[in-house]
Amino acid sequence: MAAVWAVLVPLVWLIPDLSDDPVGWHRQELILGFAGAAMGGYLLTALPHWLKQAGAGAKGPGRRAVQALVLAWIAGRIAAAQPGDGALVLLGIAAYPVALALSLLIPVLSARLWRRLPIALAPVGLLAVGVGLRLGGDGLAAALAMALIVAVVGGRIVPAFLASRAAQATPLQRGALPAMARLADAVLALALVGHLAGVGDSVTGGLLLAAAAGQAARMGRWPLAAGLAGGQGDLLMLVLAWVWLPVGLTLTGAGLILPDALAGLPLPTGLHALTMGLMGGMILAVMARAYMRRAPGALRVGAGLALAFALVMISTLLRLILSATPVALSVPAALWCLGWAVFTLCALRSMAGPTPHPVLSAARGYSISGLH
Known part of the structure; x- marks a missing residue:
């Protein structure tokens, strides 16, 4: 649905x-x-x-x-x-x-x-x-609230999946978050509360820039090299979607502080980095895990799911690039629709077969054939 x-x-x-x-x-x-x-x-x-x-x-x-x-x-x-x-x-x-x-x-x-x-x-x-x-x-409040939800939920599952694939037992898997992650989420929450309280665009923008730096810095503790080794496409999709969080917060914060300097990249465009790129990309990357082909200890993305994710990412980039040309904004909208249509077809095809277990991660130590 x-x-x-x-x-x-x-x-x-x-x-x-x-x-x-x-x-x-x-x-x-x-x-x-x-x-x-x-x-x-x-x-x-x-x-x-x-x-x-x-x-x-x-x-x-x-x-x-x-x-x-x-x-x-x-x-x-x-x-x-x-x-x-x-x-x-x-x-x-x-x-x-x-x-x-x-x-x-x-x-x-x-x-x-x-x-x-x-x-x-x-x-x-x-x-x-x-x-x-x-x-x-209030589109700004909505985008920031969704970004906060993704930061809290995605900030746990992405490093946990990376650590699991890298065969590392980290505190993240036991539910404890590093101080940097907690601080980054708290600053983002504070920016949302500040906006709702009417503290002013400059203050909200400054908090968003600080939150963007914190969300980028928390990735330094993730086992990116080990987790992505061997061309793990399922994890690469999660990481690429997550990158839109610091990017979107940076664009939104800068747009609030210096609206005139970013005349070619208006605030709604920055918000689309959070909605189309972060929210859309993260949702697709997580949902797709249920429909990927199982291999021992790994998930195989497949051409259809890779194409769907690429179309959503390209649509987000074009939404930023074409922001100064409103007449051309139907192009990213069409690519977004096409990407999700491809994903829907992949999902329907997989739903015709048995449900894989575990649903969102690869089975370990044995192969489950025939599941996509």
Whole structure:
């Protein structure tokens, strides 16, 4: 559903008069619809692993509960397409994020997995972002909130996957984050709070530049060379998507501090580095792991998934390069849609076969053939 929605939402820029408010609908649905579905898919896949690690008897939501979540997501998309901000519209939009949060919180609390609470509450943050967009249209706050969610979640899984592939037992795998990572996330959170509190663009921009430096510096502790050795395409996709975090924060911060100096690269373009590049790239890179071919201790990306990821990355670069030529912005939109269409075809092909286990990482010590 996330991939299908990623194909459909940008069509408002390619088909005239498809929406009365293309900007508002585009922002809202890429957050609540696309990112919301992807968040549910990832967290519901990770939940059984969390419970197993804790040796807990609690179970995650079953088949019927997941089907109900899908229906709630669809109802939310219908509600989001309605005009106005009435109570029924807002309730329809809130149904899926609230239901997803409850599906995660109940087993997490039952198993006393206290350190998983912030991630289990991520759907509530997603809801706050979506409602804020619906009522206030604050695109900067929405982009920074999504960047913070990716920094918190992605900042754990990317180095953990790298360390696992490099066969290193690091503190990251036990859930402890280095001081630099915690500080970088805290500064990014402070920038978001400062913006919402109205501290001014210069202060927010300065905090974003500091957060960008911290997010780049934290990569110094990652086992990049060992983790990427041997052409590990699945991990390279994660790292390339992550790089958009410091890049996007830098562009956004500079755009807030020196808007005139960056006249050829306006603030919305910097925000697209965080939404298209970081959010879109990271979601695709994580989702694709479920559809890659298994080899002993490794995941093989395959031509289709590699093409899909490349198209999304190229679309982001073109969105930055062509920002001064609005008439040409349909090109990156079309490439984004094409990339996600290719991904959808790869996913549907894989879904015809058995589900690989573990879903998001390579099986160790043996080969699972026939799974893609």
